[in-house]
Amino acid sequence: MTKKQLPIPFKIVKVEENQFSVFEDALAIEERIQQQIGFGFGCDAENNIIAVAMEFVLHKQNQPLTKLEITCYFEIEPNAFKEKLVQAEAIILPCGTAKHLAMITTGTARGVLFSNTKNTPFNQFIIGLVNVDKMFTEDIHIKL
Numbered sequence: 805m806t807k808k809q810l811p812i813p814f815k816i817v818k819v820e821e822n823q824f825s826v827f828e829d830a831l832a833i834e835e836r837i838q839q840q841i842g843f844g845f846g847c848d849a850e851n852n853i854i855a856v857a858m859e860f861v862l863h864k865q866n867q868p869l870t871k872l873e874i875t876c877y878f879e880i881e882p883n884a885f886k887e888k889l890v891q892a893e894a895i896i897l898p899c900g901t902a903k904h905l906a907m908i909t910t911g912t913a914r915g916v917l918f919s920n921t922k923n924t925p926f927n928q929f930i931i932g933l934v935n936v937d938k939m940f941t942e943d944i945h946i947k948l
Contacts, residue, residue: 813881822873826926830869838863839932843906847895847946852885854878856909876909897944903936910934
């Protein structure tokens with residue numbers, strides 16, 4: 805019998821839009837759009853915060869069309885942070901929790917993209933499906 809892992813309680817405490825750019829020259833290029841997505845994780849152990857950064861870029865012929873970078877800050881319940889995440893010299897974020905926080909960050913990025921491109925030709929572009937199951941296969945280790 806496997807031991808069921810209890811959820812890690814959290815709340816979003818901050819969203820930062822680190823970069824938003826559109827490149828009008830790329831609109832005229834008649835080429836297929838390519839999507840590039842990347843994630844990064846950080847930690848503020850003193851405040852029980854896990855940060856998830858996402859970079860989203862659309863390209864046409866290797867020229868950027870849109871670029872968005874955001875960071876979502878998640879405050880973890882203090883006892884859960886200490887008991888479930890803190891190890892000797894690192895924070896170990898379970899893979900399932902990392903996937904969940906990455907999907908919340910992706911949803912937030914979709915809203916930011918929509919809001920920033922409202923009433924512009926760039927509003928037709930979306931963040932496509934993101935399969936975090938393939939992107940994250942192991943726990944995330946964040947050095948203290």
